[in-house]
Amino acid sequence: MAKTETDEKKDCTLFVKDSVPCLVIENLSKDFGGLRAVDGVNLTIEQGERRVLMGPNGAGKTTLFNMISGVYPATEGRILFFQKDVSKLPPYRRAALGIARTYQITNLFPNLTVAENILMACQALSRTKFVMFRPVTSYHHLRDRCDQLLKEFDLWDKRNELVKNLSHGDQRQIEVAIALAGKPHLLLLDEPAAGLSSAETHALTLLLKRLDPKITILLIEHDMDVAFEFAEKITVLYQGKFLAEGTKEEIRNNPTVQEIYLGAE
Numbered sequence: 001m002a003k004t005e006t007d008e009k010k011d012c013t014l015f016v017k018d019s020v021p022c023l024v025i026e027n028l029s030k031d032f033g034g035l036r037a038v039d040g041v042n043l044t045i046e047q048g049e050r051r052v053l054m055g056p057n058g059a060g061k062t063t064l065f066n067m068i069s070g071v072y073p074a075t076e077g078r079i080l081f082f083q084k085d086v087s088k089l090p091p092y093r094r095a096a097l098g099i100a101r102t103y104q105i106t107n108l109f110p111n112l113t114v115a116e117n118i119l120m121a122c123q124a125l126s127r128t129k130f131v132m133f134r135p136v137t138s139y140h141h142l143r144d145r146c147d148q149l150l151k152e153f154d155l156w157d158k159r160n161e162l163v164k165n166l167s168h169g170d171q172r173q174i175e176v177a178i179a180l181a182g183k184p185h186l187l188l189l190d191e192p193a194a195g196l197s198s199a200e201t202h203a204l205t206l207l208l209k210r211l212d213p214k215i216t217i218l219l220i221e222h223d224m225d226v227a228f229e230f231a232e233k234i235t236v237l238y239q240g241k242f243l244a245e246g247t248k249e250e251i252r253n254n255p256t257v258q259e260i261y262l263g264a265e
Contacts, residue, residue: 020082022047022186022216023068028077030063037063039240040077047185048213052227053220054251055237056260061220062104064237065188068218069101070094081186096125100179101188106171110164114155114174117163119146121181149177153207169200173207180211187211189219193226205229228252 025043029036038060045051053061066072068079070091078087086094109117122145150156153173163171172192179187192208193201205226211217221227227234234251236243244254251257 020047021045021080022049022082023218024080024083025064025068026078026080028064028067028079029075030060030067030072031075036075037240038067041237041240041242043235043242045186045216045218047216049216050230050232051216051218052231052234053218053237054222054227054234055243058239059237060240061237062190063240065101065190065218065220068094069099069188095182095184098182098185099188100182100184100186102172102175102179102190102192104190104194106168106175108163108171108174108178111162113160113162114166115146115150115159117174118149118155118177118181119143121178122146122149125182145181149181153177167200169196169203172196172200172204176204176207180215184215186216186218189217189221191220191222193221193223201226 021044023043023045025041028038028041028043030038041060041064053064055061063072067074070086070089070093074087078085080086081094081097081099084097086097086099089097109120112120119142122142123139126142147156150159153176155170155173155177158166158170163174166174176189176192179189189208193204196204201223208217208219208230219227219230221230228248231248233245233247235245236251236254236257238260243260244251244257246254
């Protein structure tokens with residue numbers, strides 16, 4: 001009998017041991033015709049780690065995210081998620097195993113309420129299927145999870161508002177809540193602070209720092225304040241290749257990084 005998505009996630013959970021990295025990327029490359037967007041990248045991220053991925057525009061950061069989440073197949077190399085090779089799995093299979101992500105551009109249903117957006121995300125990885133003639137309120141476990149996320153992300157008072165009427169900052173918070181709906185092991189955040197005001201960026205940074213420490217987070221971020229406040233370790237890409245890796249202090253003081261990205265005097 002073929003395994004269900006729930007069975008796959010249980011199988012992955014069996015591999016979650018302290019000694020096993022959450023994500024290992026081995027010699028990963030991606031070609032678009034004659035362009036090599038990602039070139040032989042190697043990366044190891046431990047469980048519960050807060051890693052920031054930095055680099056100038058065109059460095060290959062989002063392409064790398066798209067390969068990890070399954071949007072793009074890798075040209076070369078492989079991706080190990082808790083020692084399981086997921087390189088050839090489609091996005092929905094990777095999501096079922098516990099890989100979730102957000103996007104640079106908000107990807108919500110604007111004409112639905114906040115609660116409806118989050119409720120659909122809670123149902124997406126569940127074996128429960130909505131039935132036309134059964135009220136949504138009867139799906140107690142999904143409603144409970146939705147309510148938990150609404151409260152955790154300070155969205156309870158806005159739960160019945162249409163998403164299109166909310167600020168960009170609120171929409172970013174909703175996206176993170178949706179990504180966490182399936183209780184992922186790995187969360188990929190693609191520039192979550194893009195387009196936010198200073199106050200909204202500060203609020204989002206505080207929210208990210210409150211997330212469950214068991215969740216491994218890989219964050220793409222151009223805002224230096226967010227990156228250096230959030231990161232435990234930073235990896236820098238340049239022209240699709242690995243450039244540098246280290247602590248915040250090591251990256252801040254790296255002369256090559258200063259020259260090509262942070263701006264050396």
